[in-house]
Amino acid sequence: MTQNWSDRRASWLSAGIVLGVALASYWPHEPMAYAEAAAGAEKFALCTVGTNIGDAEAIFVLDYATGRLIGATFNNKVNQFSQPMIRNLASDFGLTEQGQFLMVPGFVGARGRGAQPANGGIYVAELTTGKLALYGFINVSQGTKIPQELSVLGVFPWRSAT
Numbered sequence: 001m002t003q004n005w006s007d008r009r010a011s012w013l014s015a016g017i018v019l020g021v022a023l024a025s026y027w028p029h030e031p032m033a034y035a036e037a038a039a040g041a042e043k044f045a046l047c048t049v050g051t052n053i054g055d056a057e058a059i060f061v062l063d064y065a066t067g068r069l070i071g072a073t074f075n076n077k078v079n080q081f082s083q084p085m086i087r088n089l090a091s092d093f094g095l096t097e098q099g100q101f102l103m104v105p106g107f108v109g110a111r112g113r114g115a116q117p118a119n120g121g122i123y124v125a126e127l128t129t130g131k132l133a134l135y136g137f138i139n140v141s142q143g144t145k146i147p148q149e150l151s152v153l154g155v156f157p158w159r160s161a162t
Helices: 002-026 090-095
Strands: 038-040 043-047 060-061 068-075 080-088 101-107 119-126 131-136 151-157
Touching: 002 043, 038 101, 043 101, 060 080, 060 101, 060 119, 068 090, 080 090, 080 101, 090 131
Parallel strands: none
Antiparallel strands: 038 043, 043 060, 060 068, 068 080, 101 119, 119 131, 131 151
8 A cells, every 4th residue: 555655646746747847838938037227326326227128228327417317228239339318307307406316217118109119217206396207218229329308208296395
């Protein structure tokens, strides 16, 4: 009787392994890692933003003194930065003096008509106005040297202005 039970356990174990491997091979796969990052210093912040599948990420620098958000995508087909992007955040937030910003990347998955928007976006919060804005951009895979203006995808007040 002990012999039969151990034989069945081995059979069930083998069947479970085969079923698990088969199920795992057909299960939808998630990307292994998201490499988006953000860092800040006293006078500027920078972050990386995902573009589209197969394309390199975009990099953005927020200059606190000027209130400008400047970025570019790395064109991995020609190994150089292309598609410069810019936005004047000071005018978006209605600032007359230097703002207090915080910036992080995020997945947006916006859908557009015509050109394909990038999968990622940039969330920027400003302390004195108490507003948060989401910026997006069109990913041009062949690149261009003409600066493109970042688009405001949405704005919401997260606190009352001080």
